[in-house]
Amino acid sequence: MNLKEAIEYRRSINFFDPDKSISEETAENILTLAALAPSSMNLQPWKVITVLSPEKKELLKSVSFGQPKVTEASCIYIILADKDFIEDNLERIADGQVRLGLLSDETKPGYVNMAVKGHGEKGSAVRTKKALISTSLFAMNVMYAAAALGLESHPMGGFVESDLMREFSINEKYEPVMLIAVGYKNPKAVIRPRSYRIQTIDFNEII
Numbered sequence: 001m002n003l004k005e006a007i008e009y010r011r012s013i014n015f016f017d018p019d020k021s022i023s024e025e026t027a028e029n030i031l032t033l034a035a036l037a038p039s040s041m042n043l044q045p046w047k048v049i050t051v052l053s054p055e056k057k058e059l060l061k062s063v064s065f066g067q068p069k070v071t072e073a074s075c076i077y078i079i080l081a082d083k084d085f086i087e088d089n090l091e092r093i094a095d096g097q098v099r100l101g102l103l104s105d106e107t108k109p110g111y112v113n114m115a116v117k118g119h120g121e122k123g124s125a126v127r128t129k130k131a132l133i134s135t136s137l138f139a140m141n142v143m144y145a146a147a148a149l150g151l152e153s154h155p156m157g158g159f160v161e162s163d164l165m166r167e168f169s170i171n172e173k174y175e176p177v178m179l180i181a182v183g184y185k186n187p188k189a190v191i192r193p194r195s196y197r198i199q200t201i202d203f204n205e206i207i
């Protein structure tokens with residue numbers, strides 16, 4: 001499947017085959033592929049909790065308005081944006097660039113300085129926004145990575161944020177972005193036609 005075909009193929013699959021599972025390795029491979037997503041200054045502000053166990057899926061369903069796909073899908077990713085991505089990631093990413101020869105010991109401080117200045121103060125709305133923008137691109141890539149490995153997906157924003165944070169002991173520095181269910185389509189399910197899309201001419205302004 002080429003990229004155009006993958007974009008045309010992807011749907012939110014409401015009905016997963018509850019009898020099918022995926023291995024930890026496959027769940028990790030999807031994330032490794034997805035992590036090739038672009039991010040602001042390559043700061044990769046995402047964090048993922050991969051839910052594979054039936055018990056944790058039940059717990060997740062209880063904070064996701066009982067959506068059946070949360071327990072029926074083989075794997076659910078809890079996609080979080082790390083609002084402390086400057087503190088958590090900047091140094092190691094800058095060092096990685098130095099090791100690759102893309103930065104030198106002389107140019108590294110300039111890169112670090114620009115990254116700190118460009119992503120808002122710790123705890124600020126700007127910082128949160130920057131974390132959410134890049135993590136959303138990562139989330140889209142998770143869905144395409146799943147498709148590339150022959151799997152279906154379904155993004156979900158339908159969960160109670162405070163309950164999710166509490167039940168999964170998620171640190172406050174993380175902002176929940178979405179859940180992504182991944183697995184195999186239930187062979188008995190009929191997928192509805194693709195939902196209406198606003199015509200390009202109605203949202204695009206050419207200047």
Ligand SMILES: Cc1cc2nc3c(=O)[nH]c(=O)nc-3n(C[C@H](O)[C@H](O)[C@H](O)COP(=O)(O)O)c2cc1C
Binds near residue numbers: 010013157159194
């Ligand atoms: C951020 C986000 C949150 C969503 N939340 C839910 C959800 O909680 N439950 C659900 O059934 N679908 C959810 N969806 C799926 C959308 O309804 C779906 O993407 C849209 O109707 C278009 O259908 P398609 O993905 O098959 O093209 C969500 C999608 C996104 C991107």
